[in-house]
Amino acid sequence: MTLGxxxxxxxxxxxxxxxxxxxxxxYYKGSIVAYSNEAKIKV
Incomplete structure (x- = not known):
């Protein structure tokens, strides 16, 4: 099992x-931190 x-x-x-x-x-593969609204839209 892995985690992202x-x-x-x-x-x-x-x-x-x-x-x-x-x-x-x-088990931990990584993360995405999209804090700003602009970053959330692009992700």
């Missing part, structure tokens, strides 16, 4: 918490 995250209002906090866990690179 898309965040907005959290500004990357969820990704930060995941990557602080031991061995997170075994």
């Amino acid at each position: 995250v898309v965040e907005s209002a959290t500004g990357g906090l969820i990704s930060h918490l995941i990557t602080n866990a031991a061995n997170s690179s075994d």
